[in-house]
Amino acid sequence: MEGDLEQLRDYFRSGKTKDASWRRTQLKGLQKFIVEREDDILHALKLDLGKHPVESYRDEVGTLTKDISVALDNLSNWMSGKKIKLPLGAFPTDAKLVPEPLGLVLIISTWNFPFGLSLEPLIGAIAAGNTAVLQPSQLAPASSALLADAIPAYLDNRAVKIVQGGVDVTQSLLQFKWDKIFFTGGSRVGRIIMAAAVEHLTPITLELGGKCPAIIDSLPESFRRQVMLKRIISAKFGTCSGQACIAVDYILVEKRYATTLVELLKGTIKEMFGENAKENVARIINKHHFDRLKGLLNEPCVKDSIIYGGSMDEDKLFIEPTILVDPPLDASIMKEEIFGPLLPVITLDNIADSIAFVNSRPKALTIYCFTMNDKFVQRLASETSSGALMFNDTIVQYAADTIPFGGVGESGFGRYHGKFSFDTFSHEKPVIKRPYFPDFWFRYPPWSNKKLELFRAAYAFNYLRILLVALGLKRPRPFSDRF
């Protein structure tokens, strides 16, 4: 391993990866991989997660295709840096913010969107001109193997390496010095990554999860109601069976709407997934997570709150879309991130209480809210804190590359997508160029009251005063010789 990394580092030092043309070629290689191997990708996702090809395309292949073209279209713009305006006092100085690659970066990915969450950060790392090591998750073995086998044919192997393996591999990777670690996964491992990063002062981006609530303030008239239901159901059961960091975790609704809402949700589930949900809903990744979800449902009082679904097929690792109403708030299902097809509906007396409800829990990656009430929109925007806040829709914030994607508090830190990915893997270096003339004498010792006065005027941007003091037309304020 050590030798491999040294080679990657040498390659970075050679400066090859800094060239715009190199970056472009790599991004095009990645694009080619996605186009040529689309069927293999969809197949691997079917094997690992039982994802329907359309779902896979929507969430992984499609977004990647789009984001690679965004990166290709904007690369020269991103790389060109920013001119900075300076105050008159610094005239004539030329200042610029120049983005430069960080060096060798490590991307640790996860299993629920094994292509999207591996390649999305890689696009940023390459676009920014870094060399990278990518560790896909071992829990999605078909996808991981496809990445490891196919990527070398499409990308420069001297700059990008795919390392397969489990916890032991991650642990040995973390021993080395990186210029950035980008991690997607749970907060428990996030803490381990952060502790390991301390050793080398490595900056990190943590993309974690959390309990994303969907707040429904009322049941709108029929058309909007249908749209809302579809958006919620697809954000729970239609995104890798709820195994997504931005999936709806639970619903908050006023008591008076709860019964109607639940009936409507049931109807929408049937409409969307048909009688045989197994065809259209992804399965649970592995036995461990299946048992974890089963455990959540089997806690006392939780089982009684199930009012729809709840059946399980242990052989096929399938859990039916399940709705619960008011499970105990101190049960694990309401304390841990669910990450599966269980949807608790929590009823409140007044929807305004939802703000306090959300604020009393760790900060979520996203808060969803369905409302037409502008005041409530304002209150949510200013009184709650979360990675993102989305009104009247779900999930699509992941696809919008103009807004940053990332968490706050327990849901992680750092952000990516589009230009933000480029920035995450770059250091914005201020570069200032000064001429030798003019050179102001009052910057240098020996210090005098007159020089002090000139500085006072300069920092107050009082140019007239500078002139007056410099010409001796204004007397400096006397200073006591206390010291």
Added chain:
Amino acid sequence: MTFTFISIELQSLRIGASANSTFSGCLRSESSRAFQLPTQLPLASPSLPSSSVSSFALMAEEKKECAFDGEKAAMLVKELRVQFNSGKTRGYDWRIAQLKSISKMVDEREKDIIQALQKDLCKPEFEAFVSEISMIKSSCKLAIQELRHWMKPEKVQTPLTTYPSSAEIVSEPLGVVLVISTWNYPFLLSLDPVIGAIAAGNAVVLKPSEVAPTTSSLLANLLQEYVDNSSVKVIEGAVNETSALLERKWDKIFYTVEGIVMTAAAKHLTPVILELGGKCPTIVDSNINLQVAARRIIAGKWACNNGQTCVAADYVITPKDFAPKLIDALRHELEEFFGKDPMTSKDISSIVNEYHFIRLMKLMEEDGVYDKIVLGGQADVNQLQVTVTHIHLSCSFLLTYFRKIAPTILLDVPDDSHLMTEEIFGPLLPIVTVENVEQSFDLINSKPKPLAAYLFSNNEQLKTKFVNNVSAGGMLVNDTILHLTVPALPFGGVGESGMGCYHGKFSFDSFSQKKSVLYRSFNADSSVRYPPYTSQKLNLLKALMSGSIFRVLLSLIGWSKD
């Protein structure tokens, strides 16, 4: 509590004063004795009140009782969280009122601040004003001017896939943040991040450095007097207090100097900003205006806290044949600035404490290093002061020493000496010579990434190469230090020199969460996103993701090529 300060100037001790390169040898023989002096003096001093020594233990006990421990830290954070959750700190009015108070505080108490900096670092009044007070003033002024603008949500465009929708990025405060500061610019480096944290609407705890004790207690008093101390607190103390603070959960930790803080932060997944240092290289090419270059190097080294600055030039790289000219120019300009004997100049700061004084002396004394001194090398412990502190009836004493080391230039010291492997953080400036100035890039890149890199040259090609090949927190061509004063530029390190940045709007951003807010309407809902999935939907999706309206139309009427 009443405090009485009695300062007694005892005597001036000189331990070495010759301005030539043979000096180091004589220093070495005397130094061990000289460094022990501080512990012996107060006991032997006849002018001290007799009760002072005996009551020293009493003081310690009293201190222990009111020590800031984990429990107190937990209370503190809890209290601040209540304040933050009340939403008080989020409002524009609260933020602006605090910033205005800080601005007022700096104006009204300028003399006290300068005096504190004098006590702690023997900082010349002028330097204190230029590098600390005026920087805080302009930082405050900018924040007050721009706050409304900064707080405004930033509108962003949304792609075709999410049409129709509107999106914005909203800056919201992170919560309760901790700022741990350091001693070299104890006032500036404490208040500058606090200004950012307040502007962003956070509740703040500031822990100033105990190494600059006068400034630390001044900050505690001033902030209590001027700003809303239910949401902005100052905790004074050293290692124990810091670890008690770090135990707690914060929403952000801003830390200047050293990185142990990340271990504590990992426990609570707290994002951190680390402002560290590093060996900042200065490349001096031969085709330059030598006088101006020399002045600017000196201004950024010895005229800035006597080299105890994270962005001070740490070493100079220059072509071999140019080195003698550069040294002559530096010698000449140094004499202009600080006079014939820099040890008596009032325009130069002293070394902060005994630990750093000894550390710097050791760097200078190392084998193979001390005979490379070409200029300076003098060191002094003088202006010894005994401060008797009277609190109620118990007395205690504090010793204040002013330790000076003269501007010192060394030529071609060994690469593996501590002087070339550690951050110097003091008035020693090694000059490394190279055959060809372009070799300097390899030399710089063989060391950890510095906080700043400087180049003096008129060669445009070299400038471009410098920008492209050297990685540093920031870089400045033909000057030093000055990039710090530009609020439009982010200030922060990369690699070993730290992570995260601040100054101006960047401070605000560092203490804000950039929340994406996407507004969608219920209209134009496309069924393509939802199950049951069909191949028509797949085709339409492909067209949508490609962003081409034409493909969308084709697939809608069923003419898709797939």
